[in-house]
Amino acid sequence: DRLRGICWRVADIDATRARLIAAGVDVSEVRTGRKPGTRVMTVRNGTCGVLTLLVQPSQGKPD
Template sequence: DIQATHAELTERGFDVSEIRAGRRPGTHVCTVRDKTYGVPTLILGRD
């Protein structure tokens, strides 16, 4: 559940982008911008 994951990461102090539509139909994504040790981190979710 991407919404629950987004809420939990935000609550724990991570800088997380807003949830947006993914490239494939029926998917949503958000990006974790900090505390990832320089590793680009994308959270994927399906409807």
């Protein structure tokens, strides 16, 4: 068995990114997600090799 990846939903991806960078975590730039209206970023270290994505859902529509 193997964990392929994990995704975390965040309310404010820009604030989350700033907090993680301040804590020394290597993260990607924020980019447009595949689902319309979403924004995403990748956590590059401290994940024990598990692909980790942070997603800010689209505004105005529930997921």
